[in-house]
Every structure is written in structure tokens, then in C-alpha cells.
Amino acid sequence: MRGKRQNQRQDEESHSFRNKIAELSELPKDVALGMPVLTVTGQMELCLENYRGIIEYTDSLIRIQTKTGQIRITGQKLKVVYYTNDEMKVTGRILSIEYQH
């Protein structure tokens, strides 16, 4: 239990350290830290970059693994228009976007 908390702190520290470097070097965060970039157009279109992979995909739920955690997209009639190594596009009626760590 103690070890885990320590580990988490270390992780946060390193995270903030890298964050500082990223800020100093004036690089965009998505490049420097590998953060996911979400571009949402209204409620019907979602463009996602910098992810690791799909964990689950049905027409009402898509779970995506990113470097910082999972992203849950719920909606209706969700459809992946294209899926490549660095970008994916989801269309349908998007109801929620959640972040899980």
C-alpha cells in the first residue's frame, strides 16, 4: 500500500518535471508529453490523435487507451470512419466523453 502511493507520487513528480521541461521548451503538449488531442465537432463528430489503442468498441460505447489513461465515449450509433496508427475519427450521436485513470 505504501509502496504504491510512493510510486504514484514519483509518477506525479516525474510528470510535473516533464511538464516543466515541456513548458520551458515551448513545445506543444501533445508532442512533448504524448497527450491525446480530441477535436469534437458539435455532438456528431470526434477526431482523436495520440492514442495507444481501442479497448472496447460497440455502437454505444468506445473505450480508448491513451498514455495518461482511458477515454470513454458513450453515444448512439457510434461508428469509426477510419482508424490508423495516429488518428481516428468517430461519428454518431456523442453523449459523453469521460476520462478515467
Place this chain on the structure above:
Amino acid sequence: MLLKIIRYIKGYIRIRITGYSTERFLNACSHKGIILWGLAPSGRAYEMNISIRGFRKLKPIIRKTGTKVSIVEKSGLPFFLHKYRKRKLFFAGALMAVSLVFLMSKYIWNINITGNLSYTDETLIRFLETCGVKNGMPVSEVDCARIVKDIRKEYDDIIWVSASIQGARLIIQIKENEDTIPEPGTEGEKEDSGKNPQENSAESSAEHPTDIVADRDCLITKLVPRSGIPLVQEGTEVKKGDVLVSGQVPVIDDAGTVIAYQYHESDADILGRTVLNYQDEMSLEYEEKEYFYQTKEQEPIEKVEYFLKIGKYRVGFGSTGNKYKDWEMYGFERQLCIGENFYLPISFGKKTVRPYRPNAGKYTEKEYQRMLSGKFQRYCKDLEKKGVEIIENNVKIYTGSQKAEAKGQLTVLMPVGTQAESQLMEIPVTEEQEETGE
């Protein structure tokens, strides 16, 4: 749209993935750089599109993830061609179409002429044909520089020509000389000089002086010379052929003898009073056509023939043969044309024959008077347009038993004189007499 076309040409497959860890399959695909699109879950399985090249790389992924792949649909050009590979004529046709387009583009399909104001397209195209330039000739044989030279040589008042080839079009641009518009009085002369271009050009005018010669008997009422020496005065009666203005201006020395002549193209405004005869007659009887009508409707009885002409051969549908004694025929013929002026030797048309019964009719007094005076008024208007002023008019209508006649004389003031080449006077001493004699 472009992406869709590229995908169609390259070909793609719609596959269905079933198995335990289908998401893993997706991630593996993206990791290997295989592009997937149109993903749609259907129950426990996924359907998606994948390129042919991507599909070939799938095998290790399938083995690793333990999924099953089944092909739902194949679409795109490679599959289309493969499906119809046995239809040899189809491919032959496609190949022929391409080669025909290629071959056809080696010939001139259209001659486009722009900038021509006084010459019609037809005139110029007919002239080009005499030089061997016509629709349907090979592009490689067109010599633009030669066309330009030929046109410049043939037409004097075309001052600039450009010929160029754009694809299968021959484009000829022309600039006409708009500055020197011939005067109404000298129009006839201009046409004459068109045949003899040297005569009219400015450089040679010094060597070929021109006189103004009376073109009819008249009494000169006004004479304003611009260049040349007037030989008559206002109030002189002249006969046809008399020289009114001479283009040879004598140079006189101190002793009063002529030592040389300056040559000019003479130019003057000359008005003369003269009498014009007017006569116009018309028959009082005319033929009235009575058409035959079908009993019930007001449709006239007529026979129609449609025809198609290809080269020398002619195919007709229907016939215009009939038993009536008198009939009139009218129709039209249209020639097929590609673009603006590439006429093919194919034409079609329609001929209609309408029989009638000729009835003799007679004009009433009012009718023939109106017709004759209308014609006379038109004649007067034409005269006025030419700059003729009518002073006196005693044209009257006389009626006979068979015909009516408008007859009389018009006294008018009109421009007189036409240009004519002067006879050169070389020897100064004898010339003086000759000139006064003329």
C-alpha cells in the same frame, strides 16, 4: 471524393472479424500501419474496409490474435476487371476508344475566326480551303506562318493576323483596318482598287495620280476641292466622263510656264443637279391561292416527306407525289455540323407539298396605289441615305386596263464624280495646252 476515387481504383475489401479479442486485432492493424475505415460493430463482430495490400499483411495478425476473418464484399476496379476478364471485346472497345481519342486529336476539328468585322467566317473559311487549310486536316500539316502570309496577301484591309493551334482547334485572330472607312461616293472605286492593290496604297499614289470624273450629266452646284485642281466651276454643265478635279497639279515657274506636275490622289466634295427617271409598273392581276382543306378540321391537305442525305445517297420517308395540277413545295435542309463550322456530308430535311387551286384576283385602286407609292417612297428613302436631296418630284400613277404604272422625273441634288486614273502628262511645254484642253 478524391479519396473515394483513389480507393476505388486501388480496390478494397470489406471484411468481418469475429473472435475473442477483436479490439486487439484493430490495435495490431493500426500498429502495423494498415489503414482501416468504415468500422461498424455488428453484434459481437466488426465489419470494416481494408485495402488489398493491407489484407495481404493480415495473416500474422490473425494468427496472433486468434480472430477469424471472412470477406463480406470485394469492390473496386481490380475486382471489376478481374470479374470481366473474359469479355475480350469490352477491353478491345475500351482500348479502341482511347486510341480513337488519341488519333482524332491529330486532326483539326474546328476553325475559329475572331476579330473579323467586314469579312464573314464563311468567306474566310472558303479562302482557307483554297489554300488547303480545312476542317479534318492533320494538325501536323498546318503551317500557321503560311496561313498568316496567305491571308495578309489576299486581303488588304486585314492588317494583322495570328494563327495558332490549340489542341484540335485552329484559331485565327484578325484585326481589320477600321480607320479608313471608304466614303459612300467612292465605294465602287474602292472595290475596284481591291483587285489592284498597288494602285490604292499611299506610297504609289504619288506615281499614279487620280482624277475625279463626272459619272453622269449634271449641273455642278457645289465644289469643294481637298486635293487636286478643280477644272470646273459651280454653275458649269458637265457631261458624263468630263474631268472635274485633276490629280496633277502644275508647278509653274516665274515665267508662267509649267515645269513639272505634282501628283495627287484628288479628293473633293461635288454636288450636281441632275434629273433621274423613275418608272415602276405592276400588273393589276394576281394569282390567289386557294388551299384544299380536310373536311372536318381546318388542317390543309398536304404531303410531307422527310429525307436523310449521306454524301451522294438519299433516303426518303414518305412521298410528295400527288395528282393535283398546281401545288407549292417548301421545306428545309439542315447539314450536320461539329462545333462551329465543321460540316459533315450528312444532312436531313423535310419537304411539304401543298396543293392549291389558282384563282385570278384583281387589285383595287386603293391597293395598287398604296403598293406603288410605297415602293416609290422606299426608293426616295434609299436616295436620301446616299446623300441625295430631292428638289422636284413629278412622279404620277397611270392606270391601264392590265397594269398600273408609276412614272416621272425627279430633280435631285446628288454627289457626283468617281475616281479615275489620270492620264499622265510628261512634257511640260505641250502639256499646258493639253491640260486646258481637257
